[in-house]
Amino acid sequence: MALAALSNILLGNQYIGIEHYTLDANDCIALLLIEKKKGELIISAKENTSNTENIPKHCDKRLPFYLVINTNQVIQKELEGVDGSNEKLIRKAFPNLAWDDFYYEIWRLKTKSIVAVSRKTYVDGILAQYQGQGVLIAGLSLGVCSISEIISYSEKSELETNTQVVSWDEINSVVVGKKTTALKTYSLNGLAVENSYLLGFAGILRLILGSSITNGNVLDYNAVLRGAFDQKTLFIKGIKVMIGSLLTLLLINFFAFNYYYRKTEEVSSELSMNQSSLEDINATKARIAVKETKVKEFIDLSSSKSSQIINEIASKVPNSILLTEFAFQPLEKKIKEEEPIKVLEKTLLVSGATIDNAAFTNWVEAIEKIKRVQQVTIVNFGKDETNATGFTIKILLQ
Structure with missing residues (x-):
């Protein structure tokens, strides 16, 4: 149901x-x-x-x-x-x-x-x-x-x-x-x-x-047609939801950084006589400025180039491939306090499963031919415990 x-x-x-x-x-x-x-x-x-x-x-x-x-x-x-x-x-x-x-x-x-x-x-x-x-x-x-x-x-x-x-x-x-x-x-x-x-x-x-x-066999073919329609529609709508959620989280982080930046300014004015404290505050401001710049760049890049490339990749997905995960500029490692946020810039990670290895190879080759794609690397490819062929590919953008 x-x-x-x-x-x-x-x-x-x-x-x-x-x-x-x-x-x-x-x-x-x-x-x-x-x-x-x-x-x-x-x-x-x-x-x-x-x-x-x-x-x-x-x-x-x-x-x-x-x-x-x-x-x-x-x-x-x-x-x-x-x-x-x-x-x-x-x-x-x-x-x-x-x-x-x-x-x-x-x-x-x-x-x-x-x-x-x-x-x-x-x-x-x-x-x-x-x-x-x-x-x-x-x-x-x-x-x-x-x-x-x-x-x-x-x-x-x-x-x-x-x-x-x-x-x-x-x-x-x-x-x-x-x-x-x-x-x-x-x-x-x-x-x-x-x-x-x-x-x-x-x-x-x-x-x-x-x-x-x-x-008739037309009805069997209809099941294939409907499945392909549902899969591509789900993928497109899922990408829109994912990008919207990602931008929302980034905006929240952006406002949070602004809030702490203003707090830092207040502390800086109160401790203006303490040179040592001023140096610490300036260092904090510099780290925040770097993070703020990354957030702004991430938002701009996500809202422009990502949607174009995502749509182009989505249009080439064959019926024999089911995508399960799509990560744009994933984190290089977990976020820790007092450490800069590091992401794999200009990188897409795509995971899923395939029932046709030849179709998978053709799909990867088709992605490599996309104008803004620099390199496609197969990170993982093999059967899991359910005997399904899973894969993860990393797409490096220009």
């Missing part, structure tokens, strides 16, 4: 659903932004465009995106029967295809089944296109299968998408091509949704509910 709560927190209150579809031999996208306010879903923005290569500039790339691919590169077949075996339904629908090369999704109704398939190279190409724009896809569906999530919220016996009519009375065909492009608006549990955005909305609903009534 705690993990589910954390996952919902990482998901946030805003979601984007995107449907890729083919109309008159042209690929288009229908984009829908949904916001959750006071427990209700509200449509905040929507756009239907033929520009499938770039998402609109006003879209926040940090939000969770749910992708529905419903183009002419997705083949859908309707079968009689609802056999519980995915393999039997797949082989019945497409007996001669190499299934390792395809993603598939199966929607089982009462007496019929819809099987949607698409080549992995095609789907992965679309996902890579979004990843190249800094967008994290948190979920994926093929064809009209995602509409299964919303039929219970509609009083109709059929719904229209951008290019199809979907009926679940099972008397006629479940999915047929649409002959007109007229817009329709449906009421789904009180929310008015245009037919152009039905599949995207259904995907968002699946993302929020965290469940699906369909089956």
Whole structure:
């Protein structure tokens, strides 16, 4: 339950659903932004465009995106029967295809089944296109299968998408091509949704509910996509919290140093006749001034360069690596009274675990190529008592 709560927190209150579809031999996208306010879903923005290569500039790339691919590169077949075996339904629908090369999704109704398939190279190409724009896809569906999530919220016996009519009375065909492009608006549990955005909305609903009534290897892939989204979102938010906490502590130290500095000034004026005491006071003031300078430099460096480098390193973390600790300019040794604070300047310490040594090596090499990185040293790398491969790397900045 705690993990589910954390996952919902990482998901946030805003979601984007995107449907890729083919109309008159042209690929288009229908984009829908949904916001959750006071427990209700509200449509905040929507756009239907033929520009499938770039998402609109006003879209926040940090939000969770749910992708529905419903183009002419997705083949859908309707079968009689609802056999519980995915393999039997797949082989019945497409007996001669190499299934390792395809993603598939199966929607089982009462007496019929819809099987949607698409080549992995095609789907992965679309996902890579979004990843190249800094967008994290948190979920994926093929064809009209995602509409299964919303039929219970509609009083109709059929719904229209951008290019199809979907009926679940099972008397006629479940999915047929649409002959007109007229817009329709449906009421789904009180929310008015245009037919152009039905599949995207259904995907968002699946993302929020965290469940699906369909089956297929697409759902296994969804678990990977959602895990990658949660991990990177947690890392980014964790870094922000860490930097905020660090700056707060540094500010407290800064004010503390100022307080003791003023106290030293008062003592200095009272003991102005005692040369020996004045020398001691001047030495104390010098140490405080050095510490104050370090604190100011640390704050300036932390607030400017650190966030840029951290974001760049975070963007290169592969799915096979889980970070557990990130220390910027760590202490050289414990703080002791009457001793100056010493830190490992221009240094990052990163710890975590990996399940793919090759991916770890590639990640380290990618960090070394960052402009402001001078050197990357693997401090620790090996299996622990749980047989997991842990590591610690030290990154020296220029």
